Amino acid sequence: MAYSFTEKKRIRKGFGKRPSILDVPYLLAIQVDSYKTFLQADKAPVERENQGLEAAFRSVFPIVSYSGNAQLEYVSYKLGTPVFDVKECQLRGATYSAPLRVLVRLVIYDKDAPAGSKTVKDIREQEVYMGEMPLMTRTGTFVINGTERVIVSQLHRSPGVFFDHDKGKTHSSGKLLFSARVIPYRGSWLDFEFDHKDNVFVRIDRRRKLPATIILRALGFSSEEILGMFFETDTFHLDGELPAFDLIPERMRGELAGFDVELDGELLVENGRRITARHVRALEKAGVRRLNTPVEFLVGKTLARNIVDESTGEVLAEANDEITVEMYESFKENGVKSIDTLFTNDLDHGPYVSSTLRIDPTTNELEAQVEIYRMMRPGEPPTKEAAQNLFNNLFFTSDRYDLSAVGRMKFNRRIGREEIEGEGVLSREDICEVLRTLINIRNGNGIVDDIDHLGNRRIRCVGEMAENQFRIGLVRVERAVKERLTLADSEGLTPQDLINAKPVSAAVKEFFGSSQLSQFMDQNNPLSEVTHKRRVSALGPGGLARERAGFEVRD
Known part of the structure; x- marks a missing residue:
């Protein structure tokens, strides 16, 4: 009988018909x-x-x-x-x-x-x-x-960014309140959340909430830049008798007409009726590029940019102001040729950031950083240096904040970036992308994550x-x-x-x-x-x- 030389034990023989393809893994x-x-x-x-x-x-x-x-x-x-x-x-x-x-x-x-x-x-x-x-x-x-x-x-929960909603449990109406949370491997948590009035708020480390535009201002963005990041614009020309706006057919489909739309003297869409794909095709076929609108249609829209009198340099109206009849007349008097307004609707382009800007008490970068300082350190008198240092240390220094390689990879994948690697700290673009993705989900263009899914754990x-x-x-x-x-x-x-x-x-x-x-x-x-x-x-x-x-x- 054959024995092994080392241990004097019988050599094991395999009588299996098929060869073993996989080796036994090392379980430890x-x-x-x-x-x-x-x-x-x-x-x-x-x-x-x-x-x-x-x-x-x-x-x-x-x-x-x-x-x-x-x-x-x-x-x-x-x-x-x-x-x-x-x-x-x-x-x-x-x-x-x-x-x-x-x-x-x-x-x-x-x-x-x-x-x-x-x-x-x-x-x-x-x-x-x-x-x-x-x-x-x-x-x-x-x-x-x-x-x-x-x-x-x-x-444990993997670092990265997660989008969720409260399943209608927070507000009595059962409305879904969406939220986004950036979880680092080491450092402060950053939350964005909607309230029942559709304003967007930000929380740092689950503290008192602030309007989300405060963190954008603290990053150095002006009101114009904030609106430019989150909204498309409509251009109205004021050089004629009536305001006329540039026609973008894709945006009109499914909208309610705010005025009578006429084509070659014939009524195409009555005021208050929904514009269908057939109406849009008719306008495209006729080569219509601009539509004259009544002044009432322009009143109530939101300005996308500051309106400045070119001759005197005076600011006639600021970005995010609602247009009034007096404002329109002032534009005509001062020779304003065209204005840009925010394109919003009730379907898939909500005015969330615009309405949040209206409840934002800050006007510049320093004020926003001081507001964040007061929220993080209540009772301490803020100074310019202390406010700037605290804000920079929250998300932008590697000593205090680290997403880790896994967190960065999951973060980039969730917000739709192709590159897998990146820095462990957040950047301005990262924070803006998280907010943009959250707003897209609120508009119905995305899905929320399941936090208990094993793909979101490591x-x-x-x-x-x-x-x-x-x-x-x-x-x-x-x-x-x-x-x-x-x-x-x-x-x-x-x-x-x-x-x-x-x-x-x-x-x-x-x-x-x-x-x-x-x-x-x-x-x-x-x-x-x-x-x-x-x-x-x-x-x-x-x-x-x-x-x-x-x-x-x-x-």
Whole structure:
């Protein structure tokens, strides 16, 4: 009988008729690969990608002192060898971990250097011990205080942009109130929502709502530019006896005629009747380019641009003003040749942004930023610099805001962009596109998302969760280091004196030891071990709470 040489066991023979096409997958790959990517222990410092521990260090460092005369830079990290092996740790009740040492560089600049130029006075490079980093065993578990534990993967809402409505539950009339929410991986949430009067509002971090045009003004857009982004225009010529507007046949189809439409002296459409495709074809066939309209048809329409008297420079009317009879007469007197009005209807071109502009109390960029400052920091007196800094830090700086690669890809795909990659922070165009898409959905040209659909959720593996905890610890270290950096020059401090690694090791220890997702391994049998390691949970920090999970999520 044939035996294998290594283990003296009988060699297994396959009597299957068909060859095996698929290899058995490595079932623990989701755990092992994720943590391997997090540590990148087998790669040289220069070859490491910007993920895991490397990404956490790069996002926090360099730390610059308040005075700007000293800064602490990150160079590289290395993991030592564990003191005990897995079996020894289990016997001793110890944690299977390796020491993490980080090479940091302290750069001190000359205080007396001329303004505008920085002269390096001193550079001190040193290795700093940052605590113990738990290692994963070959079977995808961690040995913490002598017991085998498993970090369960978490199912959470994917970053990106989501469009939804309240299913008619908010208002007594049962009207659908649409909303859009931009969820970043890290940073402030941005919500746009309609109210029952069809005005659009914005919320930042679920705080008090403001008219949505305030955030557009804070981005530097004027009323004219805001209206130009969200509306098409009709042009009325005032150089004749009656106002005449440029005919655009596609827009007229399905509209109610606001006046008698005549063609070659014959009545084509009576006032108040609906214009059909046949009427539009007749106008196109006759080559009609302009239609004379009564003044009453023009009155009540909304101006798309400021009307300025060219001779004196006086503003006769501002964008978003409703045209009155007096205004029309003033245009005629001052020789205004043509005006542009907003094209709106009740069907698929609602006047939502125009009506929101009317309830917007701000008139320029600074006023809008101050209004946002008051909403975010009630009770604090706003200054110009404080308002600008707060607004820029909300969505436009990578330190405070990050959509992540997945979030950017989903964001771009949802708003109809072709490119998959992009910056982790928002841009002016991003915010305008979200609002434009929301208005299109309100107009009936789009569908809302199902937030409980698994396509709108993603799995956070052990490496990603460990990185987040490590970053939290580093941010605490950063605060302490910033205060002590000012003394670095005068007292001759070294990087080891500056960095206290306790917050980092405490955050890591808490995550692996007592987090909701760090669980004792189910050791009933080998199959239950594998299923525990491959389990996915929607609970845990940043996920659902057991008490608040509704039926929709459970389904």
